[in-house]
Amino acid sequence: EEITPALLAILRTDVIADTREQHWGQDDPRWYRMIHAGLLLFHFRNEDALPLFVREYRQSSLDYFNEWFTDKLRLYGPTAVEPLIDLLHNEDTNVWGRIEAGGELSHIGWAHPETRDEVLAALRAVLPPLADDGTPDIADDVDDDLFHLWTTVAYQLSRHQDEESRAQIEALFEHDWIDTMYFGDVDAYRRLLRGEGSARATFRPPSSYQSS
Numbered sequence: 001e002e003i004t005p006a007l008l009a010i011l012r013t014d015v016i017a018d019t020r021e022q023h024w025g026q027d028d029p030r031w032y033r034m035i036h037a038g039l040l041l042f043h044f045r046n047e048d049a050l051p052l053f054v055r056e057y058r059q060s061s062l063d064y065f066n067e068w069f070t071d072k073l074r075l076y077g078p079t080a081v082e083p084l085i086d087l088l089h090n091e092d093t094n095v096w097g098r099i100e101a102g103g104e105l106s107h108i109g110w111a112h113p114e115t116r117d118e119v120l121a122a123l124r125a126v127l128p129p130l131a132d133d134g135t136p137d138i139a140d141d142v143d144d145d146l147f148h149l150w151t152t153v154a155y156q157l158s159r160h161q162d163e164e165s166r167a168q169i170e171a172l173f174e175h176d177w178i179d180t181m182y183f184g185d186v187d188a189y190r191r192l193l194r195g196e197g198s199a200r201a202t203f204r205p206p207s208s209y210q211s212s
Contacts, residue, residue, distance in 0.1 A: 010037040035068050042072050054083045057097035074107040085122045095145040099152045106156035110203045126153045127168045151179040158192035
């Protein structure tokens with residue numbers, strides 16, 4: 001209780017000021033203070049820090065700062081669902097921040113089954129709808145990076161064996177909007193959908209997401 005206000009002040013000041021852009025390359029440990037503050041706040045599951053972490057993903061590409069916090073937003077559990085959905089659906093956010101949000105939501109949905117329906121609905125909403133002819137309804141001037149977001153979301157939905165999104169995902173495969181280097185071909189997708197995925201596709205036990 002005594003150190004938390006100081007940790008929040010460090011994280012808030014450095015995230016808002018974006019100081020890492022000016023000082024990250026300097027060999028001065030003081031410029032890593034936001035890393036240490038953030039890791040402690042994660043350990044404490046401090047809810048006041050959650051909007052700051054989300055803000056960081058919204059305002060910049062994944063970089064040295066965010067890499068320290070990979071796979072940790074999920075530790076907040078259901079508390080993080082609403083801000084992560086907002087991040088996932090924010091089209092002004094860089095695609096890599098949205099990808100991170102999708103992965104964290106997927107894990108929360110697995111570890112906390114009461115959130116699963118909301119999480120899967122949020123992931124499905126990212127995929128392009130189907131036109132009347134069954135093709136993905138994608139604008140000609142679409143951001144090419146969305147290719148990566150759709151791939152990641154399709155992968156997470158297949159891990160949950162989500163049949164509701166199957167038509168959209170198979171159409172994305174058919175029209176080369178899925179990164180098969182990351183995912184595999186459409187048959188690999190169908191195997192995941194049947195629960196026949198590799199160890200890489202297996203969720204860790206829910207209890208492991210609640211550890212420090």
